Amino acid sequence: MPAVQETVERVKRIDVDQYRYGFETLIESDKAPKGLSEETVKFISEKKNEPAWMLQWRLEAYRRWLTMTEPTWARVDYPKIDFQDLYYYAAPKPKKTITSLDEIDPEILKTYEKLGIPLREVAMLEGVEPKVGEDDPARRKIAVDAVFDSVSVATTFKAELKKAGVIFMPISEAIREHPELVQKYLGSVVPTSDNFYATLNSAVFSDGSFVYVPPGVRCPMELSTYFRINERNTGQFERTLIIADKGSYVSYLEGCTAPQRDENQLHAAVVELVAHDDAEIKYSTVQNWYPGNSEGKGGIYNFVTKRGDCRGNHSKISWTQVETGSAITWKYPSCILRGDNSRGEFYSIAISNGYQQVDSGTKMIHLGKNTSSRIISKGIAAGMSQNTYRGLVTAHRKATGARNFTACDSLLIGDKCGAHTVPYIEAKNSSATFEHEATTSKISEDVLFYCVQRGLSQEEAVGLVVNGFVKDVLQQLPMEFAVEAQKLISISLEGSVG
Amino acid sequence: MALLEVKDLKVRVEEREILHGLTLTVNEGEVHAIMGPNGSGKSTLSHVIAGKPGYEVTDGQILFKGEDLLEMDPDERAAKGVFLAFQYPVEIPGVATMTFLRTALNAQRKARGESEYSTPDFLKKVREVSKSLNVPQDMLKRGVNVGFSGGEKKRNEVLQMALFEPSLCILDEMDSGLDIDALRIAADGVNALRSPKRAMVVITHYQRLLNYIVPDFVHVMSRGRVVKSGDKELALELEASGYTQFEDAA
Numbered sequence: 001m002p003a004v005q006e007t008v009e010r011v012k013r014i015d016v017d018q019y020r021y022g023f024e025t026l027i028e029s030d031k032a033p034k035g036l037s038e039e040t041v042k043f044i045s046e047k048k049n050e051p052a053w054m055l056q057w058r059l060e061a062y063r064r065w066l067t068m069t070e071p072t073w074a075r076v077d078y079p080k081i082d083f084q085d086l087y088y089y090a091a092p093k094p095k096k097t098i099t100s101l102d103e104i105d106p107e108i109l110k111t112y113e114k115l116g117i118p119l120r121e122v123a124m125l126e127g128v129e130p131k132v133g134e135d136d137p138a139r140r141k142i143a144v145d146a147v148f149d150s151v152s153v154a155t156t157f158k159a160e161l162k163k164a165g166v167i168f169m170p171i172s173e174a175i176r177e178h179p180e181l182v183q184k185y186l187g188s189v190v191p192t193s194d195n196f197y198a199t200l201n202s203a204v205f206s207d208g209s210f211v212y213v214p215p216g217v218r219c220p221m222e223l224s225t226y227f228r229i230n231e232r233n234t235g236q237f238e239r240t241l242i243i244a245d246k247g248s249y250v251s252y253l254e255g256c257t258a259p260q261r262d263e264n265q266l267h268a269a270v271v272e273l274v275a276h277d278d279a280e281i282k283y284s285t286v287q288n289w290y291p292g293n294s295e296g297k298g299g300i301y302n303f304v305t306k307r308g309d310c311r312g313n314h315s316k317i318s319w320t321q322v323e324t325g326s327a328i329t330w331k332y333p334s335c336i337l338r339g340d341n342s343r344g345e346f347y348s349i350a351i352s353n354g355y356q357q358v359d360s361g362t363k364m365i366h367l368g369k370n371t372s373s374r375i376i377s378k379g380i381a382a383g384m385s386q387n388t389y390r391g392l393v394t395a396h397r398k399a400t401g402a403r404n405f406t407a408c409d410s411l412l413i414g415d416k417c418g419a420h421t422v423p424y425i426e427a428k429n430s431s432a433t434f435e436h437e438a439t440t441s442k443i444s445e446d447v448l449f450y451c452v453q454r455g456l457s458q459e460e461a462v463g464l465v466v467n468g469f470v471k472d473v474l475q476q477l478p479m480e481f482a483v484e485a486q487k488l489i490s491i492s493l494e495g496s497v498g
Numbered sequence: 499m500a501l502l503e504v505k506d507l508k509v510r511v512e513e514r515e516i517l518h519g520l521t522l523t524v525n526e527g528e529v530h531a532i533m534g535p536n537g538s539g540k541s542t543l544s545h546v547i548a549g550k551p552g553y554e555v556t557d558g559q560i561l562f563k564g565e566d567l568l569e570m571d572p573d574e575r576a577a578k579g580v581f582l583a584f585q586y587p588v589e590i591p592g593v594a595t596m597t598f599l600r601t602a603l604n605a606q607r608k609a610r611g612e613s614e615y616s617t618p619d620f621l622k623k624v625r626e627v628s629k630s631l632n633v634p635q636d637m638l639k640r641g642v643n644v645g646f647s648g649g650e651k652k653r654n655e656v657l658q659m660a661l662f663e664p665s666l667c668i669l670d671e672m673d674s675g676l677d678i679d680a681l682r683i684a685a686d687g688v689n690a691l692r693s694p695k696r697a698m699v700v701i702t703h704y705q706r707l708l709n710y711i712v713p714d715f716v717h718v719m720s721r722g723r724v725v726k727s728g729d730k731e732l733a734l735e736l737e738a739s740g741y742t743q744f745e746d747a748a
Contacts, residue, residue: 449550450588454598454658455576455606464601468592468641 035084038062041203044089048172048207051179061192061202068196074359075388075420076328078301086266088204088237164220166250167212171239174210181212185243189272189309189336197268197330198305205239205270213248213279222478224253238269244279246312253481255286265290267326268303277312277339282320284477285333286485288492289325296355296384299327306333307363310342310371318345319362320476322485324492327356332390334363337371337402344373347476349485351466351492352385352417361391361422366402366432375406378470381417382493388420395432402432410440411469413462413493463490499564501526501697502547502666507558509539509546516542518722519558524666527694531708531733532701534719535741540701541585543719544670548582549575562666576602577609581664583655585671590642595654598642599624599661606662627660631687649680656687667691668699673707685710705737720744 033040041062045055070081161168167178175182192202213219244250254271267289273281283306292299302325308317319333335344346362364373373393381387387410395402410419421438443465451461467474467486474482502524509517517539524530534540546553547560549572560567567575590598604614615623628638633653643651652672659667669688673681688711692698700711708716708730716732717724718741725744726732 444588445551447588447590449548449572450584451590451602452572453548453550453576453582453584454602454662455573455609456602457571457573457605460601460605464593464598465590468590471592 034087036062036086036088036204040088044204044206047089048175050172050175053179053183054175057187057192058203061199062204064193065196065199065203068199070196074330074390075386075422076330076357076359078328078357081266081301083200089206160220164217165214166217166219167210168223169210171205171208171210171241174241178210178212181243182210182241185241185272185274186239187272189274189307190270190305195305197303198270201237201239201268201270201305205237208239208241208269209252210240211242211250211252213244213250215246215248215276217245217248219248219250222251222253224255236265236267236269238267238271240269240271241274242272242281242283243274244276244281244315246276247278248276249280249282251282251284251478253284253286253478255288255481255484265300266303267300269305271304271306271333273306273308273317275308275310275312275315275317275339275342278314279312280316280318281308282318282478283308283333284481285319285321285323286477286481286488287321287323287325287329288488290327291325291354291356292327294354296327299356300325301328302326302331303328304331306331307336308334308344309336310339310344310368312342313339313368314341315339316343316345318347318476320345320347320473321349321360322473322477322488323348323350323358323360324488325356326358329356329358329360331360332362332392334365334392335373336365336367337373337399338367339371340368341370342368343371345476346373346375346377347473348377349380349470349473349489350378350387350389351380351382351489352387353382353492354385355383356385358386359388359390361389363392364394364404366393366395366399366404368399370401370403371399372403373405375404375408376472377406377408378473379408379410379419380413380466380469380493381410381419382413384416386418386420388422390422390424392424392426393434393436394424394426395429395434397428399429400431402427402429402434404432404434406434406436406438408436408438409469410438411466412440412442459493462493466493500524500561501563502699503559503561504543504547505559505561507543507546507560508556509542510554510556511542511552515556516553516722517546520719520723522717522724524697524699526665526697528715529692529698529700529711529713531711531713531716531730532699532719532724533703533705533716533733533736535703538719538741539722540719541670544582544668544699544701547575547668548572548580573605574609576662576664577606579663579665581659581662581667583652583659583667583669583672585674587643587651587655589644589646591644593642594639595642596624596638599638599658602658603661624661628657630690631657631660632683633657647680648675649677649683652676652680652684653687656684656691660687660691663696665695666697666699668701669711670701671703672700673702673704681707682710705733708733718744 038059041058045058190198192199211223242252273283275281289300289302310317317335323329333346337344344364350358350360352358362375375391377389379387379389389408393404408421412419419440423436425434427434443462447465448461451464452458466489474485477485500523504520504522507517507520508515520543532540555568562578562580600620607614637650643654672684700713713730716728716730718726
């Protein structure tokens, strides 16, 4: 059987039930009543001991949401979601306020252990104290804000970050402790009225991360959050807000994996980034939600709004994402290049297998003078999946000297999948320079045969070729995570060759 | 026992028979040249020995060190010591030649139950081998064959041959696309790898290559069969008289 044919056959049999991280943790949880109403919103706000202004903000979003309809322009197909048939809040039942890491539910720690990926972090959660001043570049420190089913249960390295003046905490805490910052920035990049899912998130978000880096500070460690959906039928509504003040720098990594599910789970996160003058934010994502089983049943619906605002001059925001999971991905991490000479970057690897549907890309909105942006997108489609790149690059009238370079490459494995590229380009300033390159290719049988003739198995050969294909983007990930991402890519393609 | 025994091999590609009962025996240490016009089935033979998908063996057998080669996956064959130097080596963008060599060598060693090379050991070995073949270190850092000249691609094939130490090397039209200097360099590399333990099957249209890689035996293929075998003189004869004389014999 020709190699490609064989791959296709194997993909047909793909058993996503083997999903590596498909396990559940038995923890009691505290649920909001099913369905969405003003009461649900109030329940959530009350659970979080939120101030009145926050509840008001949520309620306004909820009322707005009632008037909105779901977007249908994406190239994804799924049964209608019954928003009244979901739970909007679930928190692990807190035994008491956690003061030390030892008090974390061992079940939760076990889950992290099973995940395998954040081994370092587990070690840290288990109390490996960082020695201040001992800066081993080979083992750079990573602070973890562990979001377990919507509530952050552990925040590490808080002390050291505090010394640098960096605020890194669950957003629910920030609302109480730093209301002036939250009020100033929350919704300033993604307004409550932005889109159906962002508005929904604004009404019911449970928790997420808050980061503030003061002027001139280079955040001393990578900030990292591992998300995990763990409650049956619970929508996960994360809200993340990162602010880099003048001349500061922060690198943030978000990674997630979810347990196996039969029902579809809705995930509608919102991430807002604000970079002031000369500040830089690097936001990296490794996304590995449950993709559904071999018939395309189950799996996470991932409707995410991520946007960064290069508010200051010479500011820079860089998005890097490795997307391997979810039944449906609807996600366009974007940059608003408002400040003069600001720069936006988007590096993406999107892998789809089985019956996954990905509609992802970016928006680069050039408003300021001499703004520049770069988009490198690598889509890999296998199995019966559909993989769409959708990108918007615009230069507004005052964006003199705006520049963009876009390269979209798609790789097809087998002949039952699809890759689509939908670029939108609008230049309202005649001095703008926009370049767009796109390629679509199949893993050729000759390349695979060459590799296996040298002793590689089919699977190793596909892994090698794909890793070569995505190399430009992998290089953008923080060192520590590039290796993990590479492994994840191999894991997610395991099904595609047997 | 012969290293390679091809017995009465019949092969089809998409319902069309390309090899009509081919027999060939290669012993350790021997260099065999297979010559013949376009479409005589030379490349098909090399592909079937290496296990390329898309060929249907309808009859006959191939034994390698006494084992049934046709029962093995192509990567198993590689680990057993079958090496095919490609006529047109493929490009693999983004994969550094060094990474490729290491992944492949360790995969073969693993399949044979040998320990995998550590990074320093591997680097030492690859430096040694590339030095002996005059392969510049810079080439190892570039993507596999990406932007390589024809000569560099062939040299990369020879480098792999030297590194993997196969017992059977099949060189599929290694002279195609090479100028005379590049040909000489590649051939020198091949000659350096001749050993009493290693056999080579050199597939070519032209006698020219055989001036550099001097064979022990020459076989002429026509229409899917070996129609004449002899020593290196046969190649010179062919050069003078052409292949047409064999068209009728087939």
